[in-house]
Amino acid sequence: MKSGSRLERILKSGRFALTGELGPPRGADADAVRVKARHLCGMVDAVNITDNQTAVVRMSSLGACLIAMREGLEPVYQMVCRDRNRIAMQSDILGAAALGVRNILCLSGDHQCFGDHPNCKKVFDLDSMQLISMVKAMRDEARFQGGAEITAPPRMFIGAAANPFAEPHAFRVMRLAKKIAAGADVVQTQCVYNMERFRAWMAQARDMGLTEKAYILAGVTPLKSLGMARYMQKNVPGMDVPDELIKRLQGVEKKDQAKEGITICCEQIQQLREMKGLAGIHLMAIEWEHRVPEIVQKAGLLPRPEPEPEQP
Amino acid sequence: MIKATIKPLEEIRSMLAPFRRVLTVGCGGCVSLCLAGGMKEARELNIKLRALQEQGSESVFDDITVERQCEQQFLAALDARVEKYDALISLACGAGVQFLAERFPAKPVFPGVNTQFVGITRDIGWYEERCKTCGDCVLGLTAGICPVTMCSKSLFNGPCGGPQDGHCEVDPDTSCAWIAIYERLQRQGRLDSIAHVMPARQWQGQIPGRILHPRYRDRYVQEDT
Known part of the structure; x- marks a missing residue:
């Protein structure tokens, strides 16, 4: 076992994994995290705790990870390269590991121009690929990026992100291969709406043997409304929302759109479950944590498996 | 210049x-x-x-x-x-x-x-940034397009998941440096140059007021005294 995390144990046992997402609040409000965490408890195997997503200041991922852990969730500590150099990153990784965090998701991070401090100084000392390499060397070689030895290496299950829908399409699987070569154990994808393109990407990944080397989780985000679908299609970089989905939501009354969005989401999960080589789902119900139980129930993903404890 | x-x-x-x-x-x-x-x-x-x-x-x-x-x-x-x-x-x-x-x-x-x-003159009055003077040039690997300067996140292993129609997500007027790197390397048959993970950068120039060729300085100081 690389980390012994619940997520690692479930994936290793070959069961179909389900992870969720929790966005920390814009204040020092522990209850806000607890309320969201309770909706997810028992519904998912682990939960990404986002790191100042869209470059908007929020409670730290590590702080919220701890609160979520106390509520019984297994956190995935999200870490972006935008705000910290390698000294701060390694230090936070050690701190997180010491506090019992066993999963990390390594991301570049949204550019600061999208957030509420657009004129801050960006860091990007490392990129996400180099962050993955660094965590792997810390864990497997007990070595800091600078070369010095680590007395007690952090046991982390290393996550990465991939966007099968971004340009240049031909390079996307190559980049996935690079992330896996760098040390990613599990890879979450951008939200899948274009099933055909995702299927083609998965086929390429299988052909290159990548699904044997890392676990791939398909990203799924329920559409709450027609407005959200349109926004995702037009304004979210790297998002591929086909027109058929827009039309389908247009076809139902406004008050029924959320319900239709959940139905679509469950259908997507069904199609993804049948896809060869896919290890699980990463469900990103953005500011919709309270609807997760309903989605998970309808998608037939309950009860969640209880993995074997790690052998000492 | x-x-x-x-x-x-x-x-x-x-x-x-x-x-x-x-x-x-x-x-x-x-x-x-x-x-x-x-x-x-x-x-x-x-x-x-x-x-x-x-x-x-x-x-x-x-x-x-x-x-x-x-x-x-x-x-x-x-x-x-x-x-x-x-x-x-x-x-x-x-x-x-x-x-x-x-x-x-x-x-x-x-x-x-x-x-x-540090930039170029495209035409009179039309200047474009090209170099961050990072002190450790990787242009040979990236088809003559600087990832430090031209990628909004200075990624060494791009492109990220954000480009739209060839443009950087931060600004539709800015083209994605990594798509350009990819396309030029492909044209030159050199995609293997970005097939491997580019390791963490050893950033140069972290000490203020650096001096190039300090032996020249030593010689001039000696001559003056």
Whole structure:
């Protein structure tokens, strides 16, 4: 076992994994995290705790990870390269590991121009690929990026992100291969709406043997409304929302759109479950944590498996 | 070459407010080529400053332009001139301003331009950034397109998941550097150059006031003593 995390144990046992997402609040409000965490408890195997997503200041991922852990969730500590150099990153990784965090998701991070401090100084000392390499060397070689030895290496299950829908399409699987070569154990994808393109990407990944080397989780985000679908299609970089989905939501009354969005989401999960080589789902119900139980129930993903404890 | 833009007139005027006799020092180097700080701009600035003077003011705005403010020998030409002024305004890049201030430590020296970047002249007045002077060039691996300068996140293993129609997610007018790198390498049959993970950068130049070729410095210091 690389980390012994619940997520690692479930994936290793070959069961179909389900992870969720929790966005920390814009204040020092522990209850806000607890309320969201309770909706997810028992519904998912682990939960990404986002790191100042869209470059908007929020409670730290590590702080919220701890609160979520106390509520019984297994956190995935999200870490972006935008705000910290390698000294701060390694230090936070050690701190997180010491506090019992066993999963990390390594991301570049949204550019600061999208957030509420657009004129801050960006860091990007490392990129996400180099962050993955660094965590792997810390864990497997007990070595800091600078070369010095680590007395007690952090046991982390290393996550990465991939966007099968971004340009240049031909390079996307190559980049996935690079992330896996760098040390990613599990890879979450951008939200899948274009099933055909995702299927083609998965086929390429299988052909290159990548699904044997890392676990791939398909990203799924329920559409709450027609407005959200349109926004995702037009304004979210790297998002591929086909027109058929827009039309389908247009076809139902406004008050029924959320319900239709959940139905679509469950259908997507069904199609993804049948896809060869896919290890699980990463469900990103953005500011919709309270609807997760309903989605998970309808998608037939309950009860969640209880993995074997790690052998000492 | 270094590209600069002239500071807002109001900012310059407020810096100079306490001083009566001001010498504007233009620079004939990079800043003159990008039409920000040469002889013509020094004169123009003074015309504007004079025009803004209150009625009856006895302020003096003179100008002089030296070949380059980043070289000792050209600054020496100012030695005899600066005495009668209360303040100097330098239209050179940040390096030139500092070298001028170092030469005349008793005189307040103010910057008249904002130094922007190392860039190219696409056409007269059309300048584009190209280099962050990072001190460890990787252009050989990236098809002559700089990831540090041209990628909004300075990624070494791009492209990220954000480009839309070939453009960077931060700005639809900016093309994605990594798509351009990918396409040019593909055209040259050199995609293997980005097939492997580019390792963490050992950033150079983290100590201030670096000196190139310090042995030259040692020799000159010896000659002087």
